[in-house]
Amino acid sequence: MNGPLIVQSDKTLLLEVDHEQADACRRAIAPFAELERAPEHIHTYRVTPLGLWNARAAGHDAEQVVDALVLYSRYPVPHALLVDIAETMDRYGRLTLSKHPAHGLVLTTTDRPVLEEILRSKRIAPLVGARIDPDTVAVHPSERGQIKQTLLKLGWPAEDLAGYVDGEAHPIELAEDGWALRPYQKQAVENFWHGGSGVVVLPCGAGKTLVGAGSMAQAKSTTLILVTNTVSARQWKHELVKRTSLTEDEIGEYSGTRKEIRPVTIATYQVLTTRRKGVYPHLELFDSRDWGLIVYDEVHLLPAPVFKFTADLQARRRLGLTATLVREDGRESDVFSLIGPKRFDAPWKEIEAQGYIAPADCVEVRVNLTDSERLAYATAEAEEKYRFCATTATKRKVTEAIVRRFAGQQILVIGQYIDQLDELGEHLNAPVIKGETSNAQREKLFDAFREGEISVLVVSKVANFSIDLPEATVAIQVSGTFGSRQEEAQRLGRVLRPKADGHQAHFYSVVARDTIDQDFAAHRQRFLAEQGYAYRIMDADELLAEG
């Protein structure tokens, strides 16, 4: 017995990547186990009930799961764990949601006590209608998402056989002239389409927009695309015009400034969640056309109200796109239950190895606070501490030194605090993009940066997402939203777009030593470290000495 897999008692699976059977094993366990960490030698997968149920939904049975574990495991697999897996998987499919010719949507069971149990739940009672026969109960079509979500929480996931509506047809083709979908993008589109709905996880810069375009070309129907902000909406539009048969006129923008509804409509989360007098006036967008596909960009940022709207859209195909499914609010399971399970996932390093994203050198630079700063930090109020250490003056010197070192390359300086950014902009003689910068101004500056007219750009968190700046090769992070892991990943993503010359990207994080800035940095880096990005840690003095 010398397999590549070690099954731990806490239901994590450790996969030794250098083992000769590692690839086969990865393929065998991927359907039911979530990749949790992918550092250099041992990858960690986790077996969760959700993962097991998704595997059931995708047509795998407990036997296959157990076989995969037993076949590749180096040590005997604890019997209790196998029993638990079989029992968990057995819970799936006792309830099914399906269409009934007379009663519309119905929930049927093959195991009557289960139905009795869930009908006694206070949370289920308001969602179901009349009992049609002992094994069947009617469900209002609008509660389809809600009931699925609730059943999942009760541990009796329903198999949804009610299918999807096709929506209004609209011809969309990929215009593959001189380019083609990359193999992993094709795989992602295929997995999504086969599964019906779900989430595709790809690193920043790996072409998630194209996965969206590919899916639209599959659906060939009217599509609603939800994105984080207007700049991102414009980029989607630009990309769709370039990569598909769609023309400018077929694509509408639905944002704070424009309210166009076209066969393909791109809306921002912000406009959807705008509330006036307690109502969401822009909700009708969902009903304004018979959408055949709904694409959620950056699904990890999906605001809570959108979850609620999404619950009502269970009959439409839904595609979620994201780089990190880490949600700092812990609502990952809501994403899975409402949009759909993870359909595709690839470790960042794997895509990097294929040359689709640039290799990155991640460096954490630790600066020492001066004695007076240390004293001031020690006496600062708890809520002011982070701001204080994150904006320490010493960071400026280090940032300048890094900018000098990479003079001539396209550099982004990213920070959280506007004062700090303004000051940096002044010292580096670089324009600053922040919340109050108008969209026009932003686009102008981004264009100038893309063209190389400006080589250094100072940006606030407005540029965390969906800003396509392929030429940026160096990012310097001076402060952030506390310990947000996904922000770190997004920021690294800014420099990961493959470079024309295959150049290496640099990601610098400037951190104040012995302060909570350092603790937050450690937390922020965890996701990327788990994706295999090893941070080097440098002392500021060392860096300054190097020149």
Next chain:
Amino acid sequence: MSTEDHPAPRSLAEALRGRDDASLAALLRSRPDLVTPVPTDLTQLATRAGTRASVVRALERLDRFALQTAEALAVAADPSSYDELLGLMAGDARDPEVSAALPAALAALREQALVWGADDRLRLVRTARELLAPSPQHPSPTGLGPSVREATAGMSPGRIQEIVATAGLPSTHDSVSAVDALTALFTHRRKMKALLAKAPAESLEVLERLVWGPPYGQVTHDPAPRLRWLLDRGLLLPTAPGTVVLPREVALHLRAGRAHRAPEPLPPAVEPAATHRPQVVDSTAAGQAYTALATVEELLKDWDEGGPAVLRAGGLSVRDLKRTAVALDVPEPVAAFWVELAYAAGLIASDGEADERYAATPAYDEWLERPAAERWARLAEAWLAATRTSGVVGGRDAKERALSALGPGLDRSAAPEVRHRVLSLLAALPEGAAPDPQAVLARLRWERPLRGPQAASPALQGEEDLRSRLARWTLTEAELLGVTGRGALSAQGRALIGGSPAAPGRHPEPQGPGDKLPVHHHRTAAPLAPLSPPEQAVAVAAATRLLAPLLPEPLDHVLLQADLTAVAPGPLRRPLAEVLGVLADVESKGGATVYRFTPGSVRRALDAGRSASDLHAFLAQHSRTPVPQPLAYLIDDVARRHGQLRVGAASAYVRCDDDTVLNEILADKRAGALRLRRLAPTVLAAQADPATLLEGLRAMGYAPAAESAEGDVLITRAHAHRTPPRTAPEPVPDGPPVPDATLLTAAVRAIRAGDLASTAPRKPTDTATALAPGELPRTSSAETLATMQAAVLTGEALWIGYVNAEGSASQRVIAPVRVEGGFVTAYDHTADEVRTYPLHRITGVAELADE
């Protein structure tokens, strides 16, 4: 042994006298209670074998079929013949399976001295008969009622004659012959059939309902015609007003002669429910065995620096058990199992200090040094023999006291035997086969059925019996310990109980009815009892040899990763695991161990006395891959700050701006007693308290000044001594406080009642002379009772002398309401309420004089 040699025995003692030595030895072996103390002669042995306690014990140890046989004998005539018994057990149809198994069951009963006599005169010992025979209070598991003779015992001869006549029999001279005729009719299958053929359909339905018991039914004053028909013919007989019973003979006819609805001549088979490859079973069990070792070590490590406190009543508190369960990441019952296992193996014990705590024993340290397989063997051996059962932890004993882990009251003496039996059943299956646990339980229940009403209807069994629970615990514990793997007995588990791979034989071969007595000669050597200690030692050694190659070889390396984790892809050598356990936190356990390095864990290693360079060298030596830069940096970064601040204790300090003065003081020999230490050029720390320090320095000729905590110079001058804030004492008034109104009323009532009792003029009784005031009245108990009963009728109040449970005497005036069962219930004027007094506590009674 045969009946030709001896006349038929007339008593159990005689029957025993006729048995050979081997046969008697077999009896004593199966009923060991008969030999303590050793009986003086066979008569005494027979007497003892007939005592109720002994018979109950013997009956409880019978298998289900033997018990059913005994039950059938209890409803048969005494004595009865083998044929009669066979009829009861196998029915008129003579069920071949039952017929085949009956001789063995009868032989077993004979061996146990529960049945004696030759085949033509089988007798169940009287006590057993009383225990098993049906009576209205204790219905028999057979569901049979009393015989016609028993049921008609109190009936008038006229009525009996009526019944006989209606049943179509000629009338007889007396009741005895009438009952005999009726019995003969009921036991005659053909005539009975003819009689029932005439019965109305509804009447047959009634019989149908009662036939399998309970045989009693309720009737009204005026029974319906269908009941009337049955009553008239004696097919139902009245037992008490409103109750009728189906006589045994009628029931037996309707049952086609069978005493039991479902005789179970054969033990339920334990069949394989799932079969795994034996290698899979062995390696799964070995993996679990390794986990068991790791868990016990983890438990002891957790308790290394002083385990949980011992409760005053003994044992572990619920909270400590919970904490242990969390630490081991297992459910509480499982945690209780590990704790009890370590205790049974002698690895933990109470330390016996004043504040008693649990701690590892020296044996634990020896145990740790052994190879893994031997360590497991020690645990497994301890488990097999232990009577302490962790399964009952969390329950309550008969006195409603909670049973705690490691506490008293956990011993269940049947445990080792049940464990051995369950494992033997598993061993009887082919290698790699796992049985259905329910089948194992069913088999055990057959081998030791419960007697009494629960046994009759399994549905009533709310609480599972102890043996079944023990068996279930055995199955789960065996899995936890790695004796079984995937529910099947592993090779090492098989070796542990001394079994060979071959399946042991079934029950003894069935024998003919003539082959009566020496059943022990035919028993196969199936290991029904646990092994003796030397046998067990051999078995354990065999198990150890089998297990050793299956356990993973400890590794001496780990994989370090840039996300500050280390993965040990298998068990680690002990020293490596110990160091790593300090240097990093364990994040996940199992076949491998995942460690995470954090600033806190690195600091812990530095605190443990390792230097940063030690740690670097350690990681470089044991890592298969280069040490990642962030990890090296982390260690240096933590080491940089480690020990920057120093903390110590001093009771006073000396501060002086001129360091030469401090040099002088330190150099002075007289300062030795003050135990001064230089902390900085201008500061000395002293272990002496400030007052002593001041005195000492003054004695040395210095003029020190005292400093307050804020650094001000304390000025000493005569000052008045003050206490901390105190409240003034409350005034203590002379005499008690003035009582309130409620108290007053109550007091007055009590006084008045007492007064009434002692002063009420009494009628002089003829026997007693006038009593001195305050003396208790004395009368004989008959007189007391008579007076009381009279007072109930007249409603008069009486004056009584009463001695309460503490022995103090008082006088009370009571108005009796009721006198019954040795108690008098009365309205007590003294207490102003209705009370009950035991008559025997009443010393005497006197009537109150008329006012």
